[in-house]
Amino acid sequence: MKRLIQIALGLALVAALCAPAMAKKLVVAHDTNFKPFEFKGEDGKYTGFDIELWQAVAKTVGVEYELQPMDFNGIIPGLQTGNIDVGIAGITIKAERQQVIDFSDPYYDSGLMILVREGDTAIKSVEDLKGKIVATKTATSSVDFVKASANAKEVKLFPNNDGMFFELMSGGADAVVFDMPVVKEFAMTAGKGKVKTVGPLYRGQSYGIGFPKGSPLVTKVNEALKKAKADGTYEKLYMKWFGYAPGK
Incomplete structure (x- = not known):
């Protein structure tokens, strides 16, 4: 009986050691x-x-x-x-x-889109970002795109969406380039009447x-x-x- 108890305890210990990896x-x-x-x-x-x-x-x-x-x-x-x-x-x-x-x-499936202030008539495409200040989000594909295609004067990076959108609306940036669904959602809600999307959808992703x-x-x-x-x-x-x- 004592031997059976020892075996049972040993099996229970093995099971306990293996369980966390599967059930964590x-x-x-x-x-x-x-x-x-x-x-x-x-x-x-x-x-x-x-x-x-x-x-x-x-x-x-x-x-x-x-x-x-x-x-x-x-x-x-x-x-x-x-x-x-x-x-x-x-x-x-x-x-x-x-x-x-x-x-x-x-x-x-997404892509990138340009967001500008409502009254802006100068920016209509990525080519118009030449010499402009562009805001986008740190460590995203938007950064690569802007640096490779926009020929911007400066690219300002922010850790979250709020930062880049505020920078645009406060005049600290001329445009935001970011993921289409996020940009469109902001333009239709919190940014309605203050910002607008321009240009085509860039770089499918x-x-x-x-x-x-x-x-x-x-x-x-x-x-x-x-x-x-x-x-x-x-x-x-x-x-x-x-x-x-x-x-x-």
Whole structure:
């Protein structure tokens, strides 16, 4: 009997040591202010397209998680060090990022757009940004685009959306160049009557969910994304947060 008890305790110890790796609560990082993808609602809780899409994905995968709001430029380093398990924050899938983290399949197709003050008639395209002061967000694909294509006098970088939009409206910048859905949402809400979008949509880009290199979650999340698109969950969330159907 004593021998059986010892064996049982040994098996219990092995199970206890193995369990945390399988059942730990994931740390899911998201941007603090990237409306309508993620932002703090009136109830003080974070919400948005990314947040609700991840909720659906996590339910399908069967994982528990805690949301970790943070500045965008800290998310990829956090994934590299393993301090973060998942990053969902409108992260553009780029070759240089794929060298240091893994991505899910694309879940949103976007592009870049120019935002100017309402009364501005001089800026109509990226060519008109020559010699101008342009505001955008730190560590995003917008920075690469502006530096390569705008020939701006100065590029001002901000850790969050509020900073770059305020800089434009206060006259500290001549234009903002950033992700189309975020720019359009601001122009239709808080910036209505104060700012406007101009020019075409520049540089098509796709967002992906980020993971540390070699994460076993990638395959499971891709399967969950396919399920969300197949059963209508994805389209329902898309309509809720953008006001039109995917591909429109």
